[in-house]
Amino acid sequence: MSELLKKDRELVIPGDEIIRSMDFLPGKNCFREGNSIYTKKIGLVSVNRRVISVIPLSGVYIPKAGDMVLGEVIDIQNNGWVIDIKSVSEAFLPLSGVREFIDTSKTDLSKVYGMGDVVYAKISGTGATSVYLTMQDSRSRKLRSGRVVKMSPAKVPRLIGKEGSMINLIKNKTNCMISIGQNGLVWFEGEKESKVIDAIGLIEREAVVDGLTDKVSKLLEG
């Protein structure tokens, strides 16, 4: 087996060769050309047994089934709602994805979710160019008040932290309710809303710095 040309967790630029070997498989954000595996995106190398993948540092949100996202209703059709989730395509929330039964002959769909309403929904599945949402999840709901900010989707894992450590810290220190969409939209409502914005800004700017939790905690106390 041949050696890795790049270390685990090393920064790679599109076109960088990670390994020259047929014993490994190209995973996420990687591709094979000849005997070598190269990276498609700017990111950090991640080696999991024999699969080489790259964790991206930037880029738009790519929908994945099971993710929770925040989105805005941009169109109403006779069998559901079109939702803008700030991704490569629109998402569709069909009537079957709503918890209660709706009789379309009696109810106006815009009374359930109107244009411009913001929903916190789960991605139930994805097709080649389509994304389906569902509200059949205990976390899903329509957001009636509060604020929404956008951050880089690549940095959402840092906002959440290990097993939610970072987000719980922010929730406790600011006394806010926070809902994070994997697509980079974050909803919150509570006492110190401006502190939440500051914390998100700090995490976005310094996502890769060590000791981020301490810095955020200092910011929230000061």
Next chain:
Amino acid sequence: MKRLNGRKPGELRPVVVKAGVIEQADGSALVSMGKTTAVAAVYGPAILHPRRLQLSDRTFLKTVYAMAPFSTTERVRPGRSRRGTEICMVTRHALEPALFLEENPKAGIGVYIDILQADSGTRTAGINAASVALADAGISMRDLVTSVAVGKVDGEYFLDLEGEEEDVTKCDLPIAYMPRGKKITLLQMDGDMPAKDIKELLNLAVKGCEILYEKQKQALKERWLVK
């Protein structure tokens, strides 16, 4: 003929590459080669409007090239021009082979190149900036695209012509090149020359591109490296 500012025939102008210069864009870059400065901003991939432009099998790549009115000694009239439209097209063709456009069908990527200061080689500086901006935006790429112009002045092969040199050359040759696969994605010729000159000039241009490639990679590393 001696080169202006004492450059060697195979020497580039002083190059500056910076990634992430525009905060609002998904990805951006500034490239300046001597007195030519280009800024590129990349948006997307995102939902594409108007819908009729959507392609069912691949991403639509939109490139816009514009010279600032104050970029040359004589005011440039803003808006569409024959020259601008051509450069938009060749830039798109130069960048397309480096991208995995089949990944996001129906979506669109917008590349906006602005020339802040022009002193010859604006399309090459624009392509260099656009390729760094695309990588900065986290778009899937096979390789970075590098670009440089070469020409023959008084029987000597010159790399990266500047304004005054371009005025006296009989023929200049802008190329775009993907160093990893050694592929040329843009080859234009303004003027004419014998075939053996073209071979020599292409070799010279490729050497220039290799140097630019390192600068582009360095700029991206500086932007994203853990401090």
